[in-house]
Amino acid sequence: MPLSTTANPNSVKPDGGPLPLAVTMGEPAGIGPEIILKAWDRRQEENLAPFVVLGAKDVLHQYAPDLPLVSVTSPRDCPAIFDKALPVLDLPCPSRITPGQPDKTSAPQVIDAIDRAVELVFAGEARAVVTAPIQKSVLYEAGFDCPGHTEYLARLCNAHTGKPHQAVMMLASTLTATDTLRVVPLTIHVPLKDVPALITAELLSQTLEILHMALHQDFALSSPRIAVAGLNPHAGEDGGLGQEEQDIILPTLNRLRRKGRILQGPLSADILFHANARKNYDAVLCMYHDQALIPLKTLDFEGGVNITLGLPIIRTSPDHGTALNIAGQNQANPQSFINALKMAELMAANRTMR
Structure with missing residues (x-):
C-alpha cells in the first residue's frame, strides 16, 4: 500500500459516508x-x-x-x-x-x-x-x-x-452525561524517584500545548480549561514542601497564560478530583502516572479510555x-x-x- 505524508483530513468515503x-x-x-x-x-x-x-x-x-x-x-x-x-x-x-x-x-x-x-x-x-x-x-x-x-x-x-x-497519553472517562474526567500524566512509566528531574519547562510547555490543541480539535472545546497539579503535597506550600512549583511549574504556566491559555494551578492534587472541582476544568495535567490514573480508575475502573494525543x-x-x-x-x-x-x-x- 502506498504511503502518504499526511493523514486523511476528512475521514469520509467518496460517497459521503464515514470511513470505518x-x-x-x-x-x-x-x-x-x-x-x-x-x-x-x-x-x-x-x-x-x-x-x-x-x-x-x-x-x-x-x-x-x-x-x-x-x-x-x-x-x-x-x-x-x-x-x-x-x-x-x-x-x-x-x-x-x-x-x-x-x-x-x-x-x-x-x-x-x-x-x-x-x-x-x-x-x-x-x-x-x-x-x-x-x-x-x-x-x-x-x-x-x-x-x-x-x-x-x-x-x-x-x-x-x-x-x-511527541505522543501524549490521556485517560478519559465519561462519568455522567455532563461530567467527563480527562487526565494527562506529564511523566509516565518511570520510577517515582526520577520524576522531579524530568519536570522541565520545555516538557511542561510542549505537553500543555498538545493538550490544549487536542481539546480544541478533537473534543470541540473552543476555550479549553486545563488544571495543573503540583508535584508536592499541597502544591509545595509556597516552597515550604518543595521548590518545583515555584521554580518550574508556576513560571511555565504564567508564560502560557500570556499566550491566552486558560490554566489553573499549580494546585494541590488532593482537591482536584471531587465532583465540584471537576466542573471547573476540561482536563487535568498531572505530574506523574499514579497521580493521574488513581482518581480516574477509582471513579470508573471499567470504562476509562486511553487516548494518544499529539499524533x-x-x-x-x-x-x-x-x-x-x-x-x-x-x-x-x-x-x-x-x-x-x-x-x-x-x-x-x-x-x-x-
Whole structure:
C-alpha cells in the first residue's frame, strides 16, 4: 500500500459516508479477541460505527464460533456488511492460540496489524485506529524495541510524515452525561524517584500545548480549561514542601497564560478530583502516572479510555491490559473497548468538522 505524508483530513468515503475504524486485535491469547467480538455483538444497542478488525480470523472464530465473520480486502467494504457480520482483514497467526498462554511466534502478526492500521488511516481507508491490548513482554522477546504501544505509534507517524511527533497519553472517562474526567500524566512509566528531574519547562510547555490543541480539535472545546497539579503535597506550600512549583511549574504556566491559555494551578492534587472541582476544568495535567490514573480508575475502573494525543492520526484503546488470567473464559468486560470505539468516532467527527 502506498504511503502518504499526511493523514486523511476528512475521514469520509467518496460517497459521503464515514470511513470505518481500524481495530487491531492485539495479543491473540489475551482478552482482545473477546472484547472485540462482544463489542460487535452489541453494535446496535451501543450504536457503534462500522469497524474492521486487523487480526487472525481463525482466532476470532476460535473465541466465538457462532458469530458471523467475513474476510475483506479493503476497509471500504465494511459499512455494507457490518450490520450482518464482523469484517476482518485477515492476518493469520503461525500457530494455534491457547487463551492465556502468549506465544512469541504471534508477535510479527501483532506488530503487522498495528503497522497496517496506521497505513490505512494515512492512505484514507480508515478514519482512526483503535487498539486492543498487546502483551509487551512477548513482543520484547521477539525483538520489539519500543517501550510500548504509544511510542511505536509515534515512530510510525514520524516515518509517514517525516516529522517528529511527541505522543501524549490521556485517560478519559465519561462519568455522567455532563461530567467527563480527562487526565494527562506529564511523566509516565518511570520510577517515582526520577520524576522531579524530568519536570522541565520545555516538557511542561510542549505537553500543555498538545493538550490544549487536542481539546480544541478533537473534543470541540473552543476555550479549553486545563488544571495543573503540583508535584508536592499541597502544591509545595509556597516552597515550604518543595521548590518545583515555584521554580518550574508556576513560571511555565504564567508564560502560557500570556499566550491566552486558560490554566489553573499549580494546585494541590488532593482537591482536584471531587465532583465540584471537576466542573471547573476540561482536563487535568498531572505530574506523574499514579497521580493521574488513581482518581480516574477509582471513579470508573471499567470504562476509562486511553487516548494518544499529539499524533496526526486518532488512536484510542481500552484502559486495561491483556488480562491473561481470564482470557478464553468469557469473563472480559468489553465496556472500556466499546467506549474507546465511541471516543475514536467522536474525535474523528470533530476533526472532520474543522
